[in-house]
Amino acid sequence: MSDETILRVRDLSVDFPLQKSVVHAVKQVSFDLKRGETLCVVGESGSGKSVTARAILQLVAKPGAITGGQILLDTAAGEVDIVRLGSRGLAIREVRGRRIAMIFQEPMTSLSPVHTIGHQIIETILLHEKVSKEEARKRAADLLGRVRIPEPEKALDRYSFEFSGGMRQRAMIAMALSCNPEILIADEPTTALDVTTQAEILSLIRELQRDRGMAVLFITHDMGVVAQIADRVMVMFRGEKVEEAGVFDLFERPQQAYTRALLGSVLKLETPAPRPPRPATEKPIAKIEKLELHFPLNAGFMGRPTNYLKAIDGVSLTINQGETVGVVGESGSGKTTLGRTLLRVYDPTGGQVMYWPSNGEPVDIATLGRKGMKSLYGEVRMVFQDPHSSLNPRMTIYQTISEPLRTNTDMTERQMMDRVSELLSRVGLPPDIGDRYPHAFSGGQRQRISIARAVAVRPRLIIADEPTSALDVSLRHQVLDLMRDLQNEYRLSYLFISHDISVIRYFCDRVAVMKNGKIVEVGDVVQICERPQHAYTQSLIGAVPRPDPRLRADAPQ
Amino acid sequence: MSAPIDTAGDADLLDQQVHAGSLVAASQWTLIWHKFSRHRLAMVALVVVVLIYLVAAFAEFLAPYDPGKFDPRYTFAPPQQIHLFLTDDEGTRFAPHVLGFKSQVDPKSFRRLFQPDPEKVIPIGFFVEGQPYKFWGIWEANRHFLGPVDKADPFFLIGGDRLGRDLLSRTIHGTRISMSIGLVGVTLSLIIGLILGGISGYRGGLIDRVIQRVIEFIRSVPTIPLWLGLAAAMPKDWPPLQIYFAILIILSLIGWTEIARVVRGRFLSLRREDFVIAARLDGVSEFRLIMRHMMPSLYSHIIAAITLAIPNMILAETALSFLGLGLQPPIVSWGVLLQDAQNLRAITQAPWLFVPGICVVVAVLALNFLGDGVRDAADPYAK
Numbered sequence: 001m002s003d004e005t006i007l008r009v010r011d012l013s014v015d016f017p018l019q020k021s022v023v024h025a026v027k028q029v030s031f032d033l034k035r036g037e038t039l040c041v042v043g044e045s046g047s048g049k050s051v052t053a054r055a056i057l058q059l060v061a062k063p064g065a066i067t068g069g070q071i072l073l074d075t076a077a078g079e080v081d082i083v084r085l086g087s088r089g090l091a092i093r094e095v096r097g098r099r100i101a102m103i104f105q106e107p108m109t110s111l112s113p114v115h116t117i118g119h120q121i122i123e124t125i126l127l128h129e130k131v132s133k134e135e136a137r138k139r140a141a142d143l144l145g146r147v148r149i150p151e152p153e154k155a156l157d158r159y160s161f162e163f164s165g166g167m168r169q170r171a172m173i174a175m176a177l178s179c180n181p182e183i184l185i186a187d188e189p190t191t192a193l194d195v196t197t198q199a200e201i202l203s204l205i206r207e208l209q210r211d212r213g214m215a216v217l218f219i220t221h222d223m224g225v226v227a228q229i230a231d232r233v234m235v236m237f238r239g240e241k242v243e244e245a246g247v248f249d250l251f252e253r254p255q256q257a258y259t260r261a262l263l264g265s266v267l268k269l270e271t272p273a274p275r276p277p278r279p280a281t282e283k284p285i286a287k288i289e290k291l292e293l294h295f296p297l298n299a300g301f302m303g304r305p306t307n308y309l310k311a312i313d314g315v316s317l318t319i320n321q322g323e324t325v326g327v328v329g330e331s332g333s334g335k336t337t338l339g340r341t342l343l344r345v346y347d348p349t350g351g352q353v354m355y356w357p358s359n360g361e362p363v364d365i366a367t368l369g370r371k372g373m374k375s376l377y378g379e380v381r382m383v384f385q386d387p388h389s390s391l392n393p394r395m396t397i398y399q400t401i402s403e404p405l406r407t408n409t410d411m412t413e414r415q416m417m418d419r420v421s422e423l424l425s426r427v428g429l430p431p432d433i434g435d436r437y438p439h440a441f442s443g444g445q446r447q448r449i450s451i452a453r454a455v456a457v458r459p460r461l462i463i464a465d466e467p468t469s470a471l472d473v474s475l476r477h478q479v480l481d482l483m484r485d486l487q488n489e490y491r492l493s494y495l496f497i498s499h500d501i502s503v504i505r506y507f508c509d510r511v512a513v514m515k516n517g518k519i520v521e522v523g524d525v526v527q528i529c530e531r532p533q534h535a536y537t538q539s540l541i542g543a544v545p546r547p548d549p550r551l552r553a554d555a556p557q
Numbered sequence: 558m559s560a561p562i563d564t565a566g567d568a569d570l571l572d573q574q575v576h577a578g579s580l581v582a583a584s585q586w587t588l589i590w591h592k593f594s595r596h597r598l599a600m601v602a603l604v605v606v607v608l609i610y611l612v613a614a615f616a617e618f619l620a621p622y623d624p625g626k627f628d629p630r631y632t633f634a635p636p637q638q639i640h641l642f643l644t645d646d647e648g649t650r651f652a653p654h655v656l657g658f659k660s661q662v663d664p665k666s667f668r669r670l671f672q673p674d675p676e677k678v679i680p681i682g683f684f685v686e687g688q689p690y691k692f693w694g695i696w697e698a699n700r701h702f703l704g705p706v707d708k709a710d711p712f713f714l715i716g717g718d719r720l721g722r723d724l725l726s727r728t729i730h731g732t733r734i735s736m737s738i739g740l741v742g743v744t745l746s747l748i749i750g751l752i753l754g755g756i757s758g759y760r761g762g763l764i765d766r767v768i769q770r771v772i773e774f775i776r777s778v779p780t781i782p783l784w785l786g787l788a789a790a791m792p793k794d795w796p797p798l799q800i801y802f803a804i805l806i807i808l809s810l811i812g813w814t815e816i817a818r819v820v821r822g823r824f825l826s827l828r829r830e831d832f833v834i835a836a837r838l839d840g841v842s843e844f845r846l847i848m849r850h851m852m853p854s855l856y857s858h859i860i861a862a863i864t865l866a867i868p869n870m871i872l873a874e875t876a877l878s879f880l881g882l883g884l885q886p887p888i889v890s891w892g893v894l895l896q897d898a899q900n901l902r903a904i905t906q907a908p909w910l911f912v913p914g915i916c917v918v919v920a921v922l923a924l925n926f927l928g929d930g931v932r933d934a935a936d937p938y939a940k
Contacts, residue, residue: 377838384835389831392836393832394584394854403839404839437585
């Protein structure tokens, strides 16, 4: 067995000393990596999976440091302990890039924008190997071809910002492969990418690995990705290794409670939550008609635009009372812009948004004046994607949640305090935390606070813009269940924007698929997820990695 | 569903750092202080700046003499050394003192030459009675922090100037004028900068473009000639206090541009922050949105901008006064004092006339380091 093992990690510990305490980011983690296999390290944020990966290349960010253990790399001259090599010097540089290469989550920040792609790859080759410039260039073009970048010769002379996200990640992979490493460490390489691009990159990594017999250490938080590419899986939680098993064993016979909980929360999102049947006659609450939002591009000399960016291009969609309508699309599809335009964060350039207020005649939000909008802010609310940026860090929780009460009702301070405590316990937080600041809370707690703020004024329609995508998977269904409960309680309607099909399927009644500012398909959520009609919807649904390794092409029967 | 709170579920390293201990209810100032106190150079600078402002505040008390008191017998008197122990017939004992001068006129150059005279022992002490003064122009007092026991004796710790005035006393009084010009001038620039920068950043559009072009125009005018022109336009017969305020206004007319830019930049980026959009969707009025939701995130940046603007004010005042176009005697500022150090004679005979220059350097450096520290700590939520 040992001749197959290329990397043995023994009792690895990494500490981050803070002002008054020490965070043990990685606690005595041991694992083996064999030639030609893919080991997935999976865990939620803060589990220490990324730190483990970085420690292998001595890339732990200061003030963190490896405090114990061994990282034994198998070389021609016997085993080398990477921990002993230190983070600087020739010895570790010989390992980095040449023996072990790494690709990162953000392909934009890992590539230099001032050098051409070719320049950066050629430089890597020249740094590690004694070849002529021409030969290095030929090899670079070859590599770009291998990662399926079209016209590799031309691509060499282009800059990273001319590439899309997926292309950039391909270029990163090409660079990582330039010196034929034996181990590739991939730290969430597809997290920043759309699902269709993710599927392509995953199959590329898999294929390259098979061709070269490379060992891959793949860090991810996504069980779906694990199921698609892993040979073996290591589960981490709070710096410790919880479980290590073959991918089929892990998914079918998880041994540890944490693994079961993690898989449980993933699988829970795989099926739609039970929901009451829709009434026979629907009453609309909002009706979007041919909505348009065009941003002028290339403003000419006299400010006359020559072209338009059509962020929303003739969208029509109806939201019925008590209904949850999902909007799904990839980045740049205009889904977030749509949500924001409904509340006039952006002023639409055409079309109508009819809204039926609780009392009175329907109004057109698209042309409503300042005063009219003001009366709507209490009825139509928004929940933002990132609970870190949507809560003012300089205001206490009480101040934040009471703000809509202050402006939309005439409650006294006393009444508001009672209402805020009530809301906090309603969303599952202790009622006495009003005097704390947002930084004292984790992402899941913050999102609960955001939801409390949204429902504080008893709204009728909530526009939820990716409310779960900044959260770990085990928190997602909790937040969704909370939103569901509140929906029943307040008879809310939701416009639920997400890029994540599984969340949409779990939570929504109907779903609209957006692409390039247009809705390509609308329908019942089950119908769209199981029998998509439009080609784009089909590719979108097909690309979602399912958390079931038996669905893999190479799965044993 | 009332799920238990996910205490550490997705807390990243930074989160855990803040979760720990007493910081859960910490306001932004506590966090800023935490970050700032880790900046060692800035902490040292903070101490220096506080000391300088204390000197400015208690100038009358700290200075041994009135800045205007002159004595022709002691023109360009050299600095005296403080002796802690006195040895005489009765033996050695602790008795802090300085030595008086033996002076003679050099017959060739007509220069007055000073020698310490061991015979003339001038005992000194703390909290001695000296020249009476009005503390802050209100209270009559005559105690001085340090001085000769007999107020008629000469006491020149860092030397005397052209008219035999005590340079230490003059520098201490100059601290008050120079440092206050920085502070008051910046306050004035801040008011203009905050309003114009705020409008520019929040409103945008045409008004933004107009204000920005005005700022660019002002900044493109060479400052020294502009100041010279404005200062020269001041009537010579104005009283010194009026000149002081006129200089203030001239300095802040240019100084506000920097602050306006900082404020505008912050407003532009804040306007797109999720939490500002969220507040707008709460139906918050525009005034409340600016004052309650946007301003608090500006305070710390403004403090940093101020700290970095004060040294510019001090330098500008020094430069103007040095050229004789700023403050006029009898007002004493570091720049006014440096006028005496303009000629060769000062360098060769009385190098101590440069002491006010050292004060300028120390004050400006300390304020700059302090400003750097505050700027780094200004956004404690940045990762």
